[in-house]
Amino acid sequence: MTDFYRAISDPIRRRTLTLVSHKELTQSELVANFSISQPALKKHLAILIEENLITERRDGRYCFYRLKREVFYDHYQKLQHELGSILENKLVKLKDYLEEDNNGESH
Known part of the structure; x- marks a missing residue:
């Protein structure tokens, strides 16, 4: 299993992903x-x-790199889902807190 967060945690790697998403370099x-x-x-x-986000293709003495779009997209979808779940949980807790506060309960 890849560690998507490790791969995107560094600004150089994020910029590299952006660059190779446009064309093979x-x-x-x-x-x-x-x-x-x-x-x-x-x-x-x-x-x-290593995290399976880009591919390396050798042609003679050159190495070409490109984004593995399908893998990146899958991880991106999972990240969106995880963040959505976190935010949903926080909003539910805030709603519950505000409703309790409006019912005269003190904290």
């Missing part, structure tokens, strides 16, 4: 978008690959 093309070294970016790419 080489590692050099990705590095040009950041102020970090190629080895540092490679570590971020390794995490994204």
Whole structure:
């Protein structure tokens, strides 16, 4: 099971996901978008690959990276559901609190 939160927790990885969501890019093309070294970016790419969010395709001496849209979309849907559940729970608790307060109960 992937750890989507780990993968998106870092701004460099989030930006990388955005870049490879538009088109397939080489590692050099990705590095040009950041102020970090190629080895540092490679570590971020390794995490994204490990978490199954991007694919790596080798062509000669070049590596090309692209977003695995279906996997990313599934995780995005799960994240929306989790956040929705959290917010729904908080709103229900707030509603209950306000209704109790309006009925003259003190806290």
